[in-house]
Amino acid sequence: MKILLAIDESKFSKAALHALLTQFTPPGATVRVLTVIEPISTTPPPQMTPGFLPELSENVRAARELVERTAQMIRAAGFEVETAVDQGDAREKILDGSDQWGADLIVMGSHGKRGVQRFLLGSVADFVARHAQCSAEIVRSAPGF
């Protein structure tokens, strides 16, 4: 069984990791830890060619650290783990990524790091829940998060 854990640096993602570790049994499960870097502007300026944007490469480094750190905790619990960092629209990349990889289940937090908590569900989680072709778990909270 393939489980895609989509995370960012928010407490909701920590809750999603906690849910994954406490709910599921590791044998036969492969977890892919994915984080998506979203560009601030949707229309890149012409000078934004690969290798140009130093602040984006800083984001990539932080994102890799995040997925590696998370992967280590999941591996320690006995799961097979791989990691992925993608760039673009989070909704699109999570859904495309799950289709291409052949995920059976997507696990993610109810809100992202920009999460406006007065809404019950963030826009990315809402979109993924409604459009995923595979099972999807939206994690709302857990004790201590």
Next chain:
Amino acid sequence: MKLLLAIDDSRYSEAAVDLLLSRFRRDLECVCVLHVVEPFWVVPTSHLAESMEAAQRELRRDGEELAARTTQRLRQAGFTVYPTVEEGQPTAQIIDFARREKNDLILLGSHGWKGLERFAIGSTSEAVARHAPCSVLIAHPPAARP
């Protein structure tokens, strides 16, 4: 962790049960199995009232059998299970139940028995995902993937 498994008599609910059996730890605090019987939304005239009541009783009995069957399967697999049958509007009943019982996770199929598959998820799953007080896992049958 207290899990709420909301089921009806559909292959989507079957996918939710399969996911529970294949992937979840047996040492969850408990699994509450909930089936909601939807009332007929018809104004009963006197000559219809009796047959409608009979039909409603039959639906409830079917629901109780479904919940009992599922409970037995899960208990055999090692889960601690409590079955419940409620009557009313499914989304409201599921959310009220989860709030009352302080469930940590609601597990349900992507569609109900009426399932219109041209939508990725059904209206009940969508409303539960949006309004639940806790985490929600929407289970899709494996074959649903292109």
